[in-house]
Amino acid sequence: xxxxxxxxxxxxxxxxxxxxxxxxxxxxxxxxxxxxxxxxxxxxxxxxxxxxxxxxxxxxxxxxxxxxxxxxxxxxxxxxxxxxxxxxxxxxxxxxxxxxxxxxxxxxxxxxxxxxxxxxxxxxxxxxxxxxxxxxxxxxxxxxxxxxxxxxxxxxxxxxxxxxxxxxxxxxxxxxxxxxxxxxxxxxxxxxxxxxxxxxxxxxxxx
Numbered sequence: 328x329x330x331x332x333x334x335x336x337x338x339x340x341x342x343x344x345x346x347x348x349x350x351x352x353x354x355x356x357x358x359x360x361x362x363x364x365x366x367x368x369x370x371x372x373x374x375x376x377x378x379x380x381x382x383x384x385x386x387x388x389x390x391x392x393x394x395x396x397x398x399x400x401x402x403x404x405x406x407x408x409x410x411x412x413x414x415x416x417x418x419x420x421x422x423x424x425x426x427x428x429x430x431x432x433x434x435x436x437x438x439x440x441x442x443x444x445x446x447x448x449x450x451x452x453x454x455x456x457x458x459x460x461x462x463x464x465x466x467x468x469x470x471x472x473x474x475x476x477x478x479x480x481x482x483x484x485x486x487x488x489x490x491x492x493x494x495x496x497x498x499x500x501x502x503x504x505x506x507x508x509x510x511x512x513x514x515x516x517x518x519x520x521x522x523x524x525x526x527x528x529x530x531x532x533x534x
Contacts (some may be wrong), residue, residue, distance in 0.1 A: 328380070330478045330480050330481040330482050330513065330514060331444070331478055331481040331482070331484075331485055331511055331512065331513060332356050332481065332509060332512040332513060332514060332528055332529040333357075333359050333482070333483075333512035334359065334375070334444055334483050334484075334507070334509070334512070334513070334528060335358075335359040335360065335361050335456050335510040335511070335512065336358060336359070336360055336361070336418060336420055336469060336508065336509060336512075337360075337361050337362070337363030337365060337506065337508040337509065337510065338360055338361070338362065338363065338418040338419075338508070339363070339364060340362075340418075341360040341361065341362050341419065341424075343374050343417065343418075344360050344416070344418045345360055347395050347396055347397075347416060347417055347418070348360075348416075349394040349531065350391065350394070350395040351388070351391050351395040351397065351416070351442075352363065352377065352391060352392065352437065353437075353467065354377075354441065354442065356408060356437040356482070357442050357483055358442075358467065358483075359473055359512075362495055363473050363506070363508060364411045364515075365505065365506035366504075366505040366506060367419070367503070367504070367505035367506045367507070367508050368378065368504050368505055369499075369500060369502045369503030369504065370447070370499050370500060370501055370502060370503035371419065371420075371492075371496075371503055371506075371507050371508055371509065372446065372447040372490050372493070372494060372503060372507060373408060373421075373444060373445060373447060373493075373507060373509055373524070374413075374421040374423055374444075374445045374447075374496070374497050375420060375421070375422050375423070375442060375443070375444055375445075376422070376423040376424075376441075376443040376445060377422065377423070377425070377441075377442055377446075377456070377485075378425060378439070378440045378441040378442075378443060379424065379425070379426050379438065379439055379440055380426060380428060380429040380432075380433070380436075380438065380440060381426055381428045381430070381431045381432055381433065382405075382410040382426060382428065382430070382431055383431045383435045384424075384426065384435070384436055384437065385410055385411055385412060385425065385426055386403055386423050387394075387405055387436075387437055388437060388439075389403050389414060389424050391437075392414045392416070392422065392424075393414065393516070396416075396487045397414040397415060397416050397417065397422075397428070398414060398415045399412065399413075399414055400413040400414060400415055400421065400497060400498040400499060401413035401497070401498040402472045403424075405429060406418050407433065408427060408522070409425060409426050409427040409428060409429060410425065410426050410428065410429060411424055411425030411426065412424055412425075413496075413497050413498050415499075418508075419508065420508075421497045421499065423497065424494070426516040428524065430450070431445050437441060439513075441484055442482065442483045443475075443483070443484040443485075443486055444484065444485050444486065444511075445486050445487070445488050446485070446486070446487050446488070446493075446502075446520075446522065446524055447488055447489065447490035447491075447492075447493035447494065447522075448487050448488070448489065448520075448521070448522045449489075449490060449521070449522060450489060450521070451462070451470075451471045451473070451474060451487050451488070451489055452470075452471050453521055454474075454487050454520060454522065455468065455474045455487060457520055457521055458476060458485075458520070460485075461515065462515065463477070463478070463485070464476065464477040465477065469513070470520050471489075472488070472489065472492070473485040473486065473487065473488050474486060475487075477532055487525070490522075507523060507524055509524065509525075509527075510527055511524065511525070511526045511527075512527060512529035513526070513527070513529060514524070514525050514528075514529060516527070516528060
């Protein structure tokens, strides 16, 4: 395995979710949708982050997600690391929109620089070892707190964060049960990581 080829969100109503994402920020090529009624409650132990270039882009994208029906979890605000906000999509997926810039430096756009999938894991070091054993290279690592993998050809970056820390960052309780409602497509074989996140060959993911 060398990359994430796709991220599939499992949702109750794929057409409604597609309409939402098209209106909110147009990420239908990187994020796929599949019908699921698997039981799930509370925090699903992952978030998707959109990294953008400046605060006005954050405001623009967060505003369009709210207009399209998302719920604000953390209002757009400045912080010591930059500027960002967190929303929950109608299908339950948590999205963060953020920039490290504190001032606008160019014209207002809706351009997304990177999409990062953050998995909230029980043991960052153990999950890091698991993914390295499955062929991923580490790009950044901060001890047992945070790991980002090098996936230059992937449409979505992969990172690991402690489950409680990720929930706090998203502004939600860390409690949750049932399905993650998430499947990752890869060029390798099917497997499930220590926290129950499922990977499958990408050709299965097309639909």
